[in-house]
Amino acid sequence: MSNSLLDIKGLKTYFYTDDGVIPAVDGVDIKINKGETVGIVGESGCGKSVTSLTAMQLTPGKVVEGSITFDGKDILSLSDKELREIRGNEMAMIFQEPMTSLNPLFTIGNQISEAIRIHLKYDKKKAKERAIAMLRKVEIPRPEEVVDDYPHQLSGGMRQRAMIAMAMACNPKLLIADEPTTALDVTIQAQILDLMRDLKETSNTAIMMITHDLGVVAEMCDRVIVMYAGKVVEQADVKTLFKDPKHPYTQGLLKSVPSIESMEKRLYSIKGNVPIPGSLKGGCPFAPRCDFAMDICREKEPILKDVKEEHLVSCFLYELDKEEAINHVTATR
Ligand SMILES: Nc1ncnc2c1ncn2[C@@H]1O[C@H](COP(=O)(O)OP(=O)(O)O)[C@@H](O)[C@H]1O
Ligand SMILES: [Mg+2]
Incomplete structure (x- = not known):
């Protein structure tokens, strides 16, 4: 191989x-x-x-x-x-400016879950659970709450973490x-x-x-x-x-x-x-x-x-x- x-x-x-x-x-x-x-x-x-x-x-x-x-x-x-x-x-990508990949109109959780649902074929509930787990993995505090936040509610460093969580969500x-x-x-x-x-x-x-x-x-x-x-x-x-x-x-x-x-x-x-x-x-x-x-x-x-x-x-x-x-x-x- x-x-x-x-x-x-x-x-x-x-x-x-x-x-x-x-x-x-x-x-x-x-x-x-x-x-x-x-x-x-x-x-x-x-x-x-x-x-x-x-x-x-x-x-x-x-x-x-x-x-x-x-x-x-x-x-x-x-x-x-x-x-x-x-x-x-x-193949996933992360950029210098997280707003290039995060959509301001959707919650962080929605965006991560969507990738998981499309690629891993998870149902809605399981996808949200995985989104929270990914946010926890990138050490975002209170992931159960942040999952429902919009990108503008996060600091620059937290947005960068959220983008990494999204990029890594589908392994x-x-x-x-x-x-x-x-x-x-x-x-x-x-x-x-x-x-x-x-x-x-x-x-x-x-x-x-x-x-x-x-x-x-x-x-x-x-x-x-x-x-x-x-x-x-x-x-x-x-x-x-x-x-x-x-x-x-x-x-x-x-x-x-x-x-x-x-x-x-x-x-x-x-x-x-x-x-x-x-x-x-x-x-x-x-x-x-x-x-x-x-x-x-x-x-x-x-x-x-x-x-x-x-x-x-x-x-x-x-x-x-x-x-x-x-x-x-x-x-x-
Ligand atoms: N969409 C584009 N249209 C025209 N030129 C471009 C475009 N994107 C990049 N370039 C040019 O291609 C070259 C390489 O750019 P880039 O790959 O962004 O450099 P780096 O990432 O190493 O800073 C630069 O001269 C840049 O101006
Ligand atoms: Mg460049």
Whole structure:
């Protein structure tokens, strides 16, 4: 039996706008195994959200190339009805802003119960009981009362918990969490992450954790995928990525993480900005911002290759022989 749950291959999702074509996702491979938590990181605008929305078939963008297999099913060939059966059931999503998934016109209980009734075929009474149990599981106080509250009656942190309860109510195989704690203050953020970790351990749900916060990745993820300008630029297990980042972009992201020491110094930030998709003319998309860029980086695009087992990077530095690389890096420092 295959261990693979989500397998995205060579995905390109483009937007066709009046101002031209926006290649938001431009050749991405992402694999997530059953029960695994994979972090997708990168600055804003790198294509993280569009990648995940494409996996759920919820983006207005057009898939121009590639394939998406979820639990053996070819997502791109499913009907709307088949997709609705998967969404919220086998594949659920939580967002930064809970009101994106909560409907202000219905009570919390109604919304959670509805998913349970549709997907698990529970009757009304049993569905409400399960909704209350889910609210209790996400540690919402007085769940018997909150179940009859409307979203606006809850605080931001409680709404986030209610959204997680709804997403987890049908025991999804995959939870896509897109910046789930970004809008919350640090204490509540830590509580929500604890909660997600517990849920993951008890239900063996795989998580695609989209975040620009490397602290969240360090705490939650088994493996990390770094995206830049619609492409994967590095991929490794979490320990390797933090200990031995290879891509200059990943190194820059890691240097931008605040730590006790760096609080005193000015926080490092990668020079320049994420390019507007479609504005690049060949070469490595990171070359204009890279301290180590060579002539070849401006001419040819690197491809993702193994530098070690299970550690992939797309960067020409790792195609130089060792001595050349050391000389080059020393000269540019
Ligand atoms: N509906 C849309 N129409 C046009 N462009 C879009 C749309 N959604 C996203 N984009 C563009 O696609 C790129 C990737 O966006 P996104 O995946 O949201 O980035 P991230 O989640 O990494 O911050 C951005 O340049 C963004 O402006
Ligand atoms: Mg996003």
